[in-house]
Amino acid sequence: MSVVMQRVKRLKSALRDIGLARRVGLSRSALKVAVASGIFDERFYLRTYPEVAEAPEVAEATISLFEHYLATGRFEKRKPSAIFDPVAYAEANAEVATSGMEPFLHYVLIGKAAGAPLSKAETILPRPALTREIASGTRRLIVFLTPGFEARAGGVLSIAAICEESAGLTHLHRAKVALCTVPGDDPLFVKYTWFENSHYLLDLTAV
Amino acid sequence: MRSCANLEYLLLHIPEYAVNRVSEWLNNVSSSLLRNIREVHLNVMLQNIDQIQGQNVAELKRFGKVTATTAHEAYSNSATRQALGITVHKLSVRFGPELYKLTAYPDKKPILVVSPDEHPLKEQVLGQIACAHPQLDMRIINNLSYEEYKALVSRAKWALTFGEGLDGYFAETIFSGGNSFAVFNERFFTPAFAALDTVYPSWEVLQERMPVDLQRLDEPIAYDRCWRQGYDLLTSLYSTDQFRENLRSFYRGEYTFP
Numbered sequence: 079m080s081v082v083m084q085r086v087k088r089l090k091s092a093l094r095d096i097g098l099a100r101r102v103g104l105s106r107s108a109l110k111v112a113v114a115s116g117i118f119d120e121r122f123y124l125r126t127y128p129e130v131a132e133a134p135e136v137a138e139a140t141i142s143l144f145e146h147y148l149a150t151g152r153f154e155k156r157k158p159s160a161i162f163d164p165v166a167y168a169e170a171n172a173e174v175a176t177s178g179m180e181p182f183l184h185y186v187l188i189g190k191a192a193g194a195p196l197s198k199a200e201t202i203l204p205r206p207a208l209t210r211e212i213a214s215g216t217r218r219l220i221v222f223l224t225p226g227f228e229a230r231a232g233g234v235l236s237i238a239a240i241c242e243e244s245a246g247l248t249h250l251h252r253a254k255v256a257l258c259t260v261p262g263d264d265p266l267f268v269k270y271t272w273f274e275n276s277h278y279l280l281d282l283t284a285v
Numbered sequence: 286m287r288s289c290a291n292l293e294y295l296l297l298h299i300p301e302y303a304v305n306r307v308s309e310w311l312n313n314v315s316s317s318l319l320r321n322i323r324e325v326h327l328n329v330m331l332q333n334i335d336q337i338q339g340q341n342v343a344e345l346k347r348f349g350k351v352t353a354t355t356a357h358e359a360y361s362n363s364a365t366r367q368a369l370g371i372t373v374h375k376l377s378v379r380f381g382p383e384l385y386k387l388t389a390y391p392d393k394k395p396i397l398v399v400s401p402d403e404h405p406l407k408e409q410v411l412g413q414i415a416c417a418h419p420q421l422d423m424r425i426i427n428n429l430s431y432e433e434y435k436a437l438v439s440r441a442k443w444a445l446t447f448g449e450g451l452d453g454y455f456a457e458t459i460f461s462g463g464n465s466f467a468v469f470n471e472r473f474f475t476p477a478f479a480a481l482d483t484v485y486p487s488w489e490v491l492q493e494r495m496p497v498d499l500q501r502l503d504e505p506i507a508y509d510r511c512w513r514q515g516y517d518l519l520t521s522l523y524s525t526d527q528f529r530e531n532l533r534s535f536y537r538g539e540y541t542f543p
Contacts, residue, residue: 116317117317119316119317121316122313122316122317125313159313159317160310160313160314160317160318161287161314161317161318196287209288210288212288212289213288213289213290215291216289216291216292217291217292217293217294218292218293218294218295219289219292219294219295219296220295220296220298221295221296221297221298222298223297223298223299223300223303223307224300225300230401230431232332232452232453233300233332233333235431235453236330236332236356236378236379237298237300237330237332239378239379240298240330240376240379240532241298243379243528243529243532244532244536247532247533247536250533250536250537251296251536253294253296260300260303260306260307261306261307261309261310262306262309262310271430272430272431273430273431273432274430274431274432282310283287283310283314283318284287284288285287285288285289
């Protein structure tokens with residue numbers, strides 16, 4: 079390809095980006111960061127908001143689902159994926175309200191690099207430190223899921239016991255071991271108090 | 286999963302009652318959080334075989350290797366392996382007599398520990414026992430810490446479970462020197478438990494015989510003979526050393542029903 083052709087291609091691409099950035103109300107640099115964040119999950123978005131598929135511009139394929147999210151969904155506090163809830167993010171980060179940005183944009187431009195928590199559940203001590211400790215450089219991970227509420231049941235004792243024993247077998251599985259709450263249970267629940275134990279329950283998604 | 290950027294291997298141990306919820310979570314995050322993980326292993330912890338009803342274990346296969354570990358001997362078999370369509374490993378539980386304070390008959394108090402499980406005949410059964418044994422202190426377990434519960438069980442002569450039968454209320458009482466009453470439930474008890482004096486074939490039989498047996502067994506020799514039968518059966522099934530060996534086998538990938 080000649081140099082001229084390459085320049086024309088780049089120019090066309092730039093014009094497309096400028097057009098898209100304008101349509102969705104972002105600067106070009108912000109659009110780039112939003113794309114690079116990889117937070118948007120098309121399958122999740124369509125499954126969670128099936129009515130989006132019927133929006134005329136989506137149905138006619140004038141815009142993609144990501145463009146729909148950027149142009150409309152983020153202002154309606156819709157979730158771009160299972161791992162980002164704009165309402166929970168805004169609750170956990172008071173500065174979002176004063177920033178003049180909606181939560182998604184705040185996260186991709188500021189929060190992500192700063193390690194901002196995605197929800198209040200991630201801020202409960204000692205969760206942030208334990209999550210970092212479990213996740214840091216980890217290539218192999220074993221997670222035990224347990225009820226995220228004060229369930230007084232033999233099953234809970236048993237899970238805690240198997241978790242403890244597993245943590246002592248790293249020579250066999252070469253993995254770190256964590257105890258996390260079952261997805262969907264109370265995200266703020268962090269410790270059982272009805273039996274003596276030293277376990278802190280982590281958030282599976284955050285780990 | 287968000288913080289583990291370099292994850293290559295993930296093993297999720299899932300309690301049986303939560304299989305569908307975890308499937309839904311996996312479905313939601315598979316294209317974001319799980320996409321770079323080379324090996325995903327999902328293990329269903331079968332702690333109560335009744336609670337796997339309505340859970341779609343096969344659905345988990347979409348996300349990786351699926352196995353199940355069992356807690357009770359009664360369903361640690363090839364029939365469970367066949368019914369679930371996945372590898373099954375007998376794990377058992379970390380449970381053995383050394384974890385309990387054994388109290389002999391002379392030091393026991395006339396306390397009947399009652400499990401908190403709901404049952405349609407519970408009120409009626411407890412009413413009949415109270416009528417026949419007004420001096421008996423019946424304690425339905427509620428809002429006790431586990432340590433308080435264990436202390437109570439070590440003092441109590443008796444326990445009655447309205448749960449799955451072979452549960453903590455039954456077994457921990459025996460390891461604490463007490464005698465436990467239950468109705469035989471083939472999904473949790475092995476057949477040998479049916480021969481115990483205090484395990485009845487039905488709730489009707491329990492209602493008829495338990496008040497009489499409480500009287501009959503409340504003397505040192507009969508009490509100890511009955512306790513010994515249950516204790517021997519339990520120790521033949523449960524040992525912390527065996528549990529640890531089973532756990533090691535699991536992590537070595539040596540499964541009981543591959």
